Amino acid sequence: MVGYLINVFEVAPEADEEFLADWERARASLATQDGFGAIVLYRALRSDAALRFVDVASVDATAAFATHPSLYEIVREEGVPDGTEGAMLISPFEVPPDEDERFTAGWERAREAVAAQRGYLGTRLHRSLGAAELRFVDVTRWSSPLMFFRAQQQPEFREASADLRYAAHPALYTVMRD
Numbered sequence: 059m060v061g062y063l064i065n066v067f068e069v070a071p072e073a074d075e076e077f078l079a080d081w082e083r084a085r086a087s088l089a090t091q092d093g094f095g096a097i098v099l100y101r102a103l104r105s106d107a108a109l110r111f112v113d114v115a116s117v118d119a120t121a122a123f124a125t126h127p128s129l130y131e132i133v134r135e136e137g138v139p140d141g142t143e144g145a146m147l148i149s150p151f152e153v154p155p156d157e158d159e160r161f162t163a164g165w166e167r168a169r170e171a172v173a174a175q176r177g178y179l180g181t182r183l184h185r186s187l188g189a190a191e192l193r194f195v196d197v198t199r200w201s202s203p204l205m206f207f208r209a210q211q212q213p214e215f216r217e218a219s220a221d222l223r224y225a226a227h228p229a230l231y232t233v234m235r236d
Contacts, residue, residue: 062130062184064195066150066227067111077111078234085235100146100231103203107229112148114197130184130195133162136173137180138199142233144179145203149228150192157224158185161194164222171218172198177205192227203230 069077085097097115117129153161165183172178181198200206209215 063115063117065113066109069110071105099234101234102229109227129187133185134183139180139182144201146231147198149196149226151194152225153193168218171214175209177201
C-alpha cells in the first residue's frame with residue numbers, strides 16, 4: 059500500500075537558506091532508504107504563513123516506518139491535484155479522532171463549492187494512518203494565486219469554508235523541489 063508522509067515546517071523567513079540546506083541533506087538520506095518514492099517540497103507564497111514549508115513523500119506503507127504518526131492515506135481525490143504549475147493550497151486540519159465522518163461530510167460540501175470555481179484544478183484529501191495532531195491534510199491545486207484569491211471572494215466559497223469548524227492552517231504554496 060502506498061502512503062504519504064507529510065511534514066509541515068515552521069521556518070522563519072530569514073532561515074530559508076539554512077532550512078533548504080538541511081532539507082536537501084535529509085532528502086538525500088531518505089532517498090537511499092527502501093520504500094521512499096518522490097519527495098516534493100512546497101513553500102508558502104506569503105512569508106507570513108505560520109507553516110511556511112510542507113513536503114510530501116510517497117512511501118511504501120508496508121516498510122518498517124509505517125506506524126509513523128504523520129503517514130497519510132488518500133481519502134478522496136478529484137481532478138489533477140499534482141503538477142508544478144499554479145499554486146497549491148495546503149490545509150492541515152486538527153480533527154479529533156471521533157469527528158472523521160462529520161469532518162469529511164463538511165469537507166465534501168466545501169469541495170463541491172470550491173470545485174465550481176474558475177481556476178480550480180483538483181484536490182486530494184489525506185487522513186493520517188496513526189495518531190497525529192494534524193489528522194487531515196487537504197492539497198488543492200489552483201491555476202494561479204490570483205484565481206484562488208478570486209474564488210475566495212465568492213459567497214458560496216466563503217460559506218462552504220466557514221462550515222468546516224475545525225482548526226486549520228491553510229496557506230498557498232509553490233513547488234520548490236521535486
